Amino acid sequence: MAQHMTQSATIDPYVQAELFRRAALLGVRPGRAALAAEIDMIRRIARQNGMMPVTSVAQILESALARGDMGPLITGWIALLREAINSERQDRFAGDSYVAACSVRLTG
Numbered sequence: 001m002a003q004h005m006t007q008s009a010t011i012d013p014y015v016q017a018e019l020f021r022r023a024a025l026l027g028v029r030p031g032r033a034a035l036a037a038e039i040d041m042i043r044r045i046a047r048q049n050g051m052m053p054v055t056s057v058a059q060i061l062e063s064a065l066a067r068g069d070m071g072p073l074i075t076g077w078i079a080l081l082r083e084a085i086n087s088e089r090q091d092r093f094a095g096d097s098y099v100a101a102c103s104v105r106l107t108g
Contacts, residue, residue, distance in 0.1 A: 011088070015049045015051075016085060019042055019046060020082065020086065022045075023082045023085055025038070026038060026039070026078045026081075027075070032070065035074075036062060036066075039065070040058075043062065046058060051090045053087050053089070053090060053094045053095045053097070054084045054090070056098050057084045057098050057099075060077060061074070061077050061078070080102060
């Protein structure tokens with residue numbers, strides 16, 4: 001008898017709301033250091049809650065900030081971060097898809 005198993009992660013709506021609140025404020029953070037600290041906190045919360053797309057996009061944002069990127073590129077990735085937070089899928093495949101989307105935005 002074969003057992004059919006599916007993996008589905010339950011997204012905590014309170015965690016999702018908190019991450020979205022934090023992401024919504026990213027555009028008004030004064031300075032690169034404050035922005036980086038907030039993205040780091042978003043990444044940590046997402047990782048602790050198994051939200052792979054959010055974790056992936058936050059890591060890319062952190063790398064971009066570390067390189068000195070600012071402006072429209074960062075704004076686009078913040079928008080993608082918000083999309084990742086609202087995604088119903090939070091598995092590894094969805095995380096990989098968001099990384100690919102970030103790559104497309106980076107290369108134009």
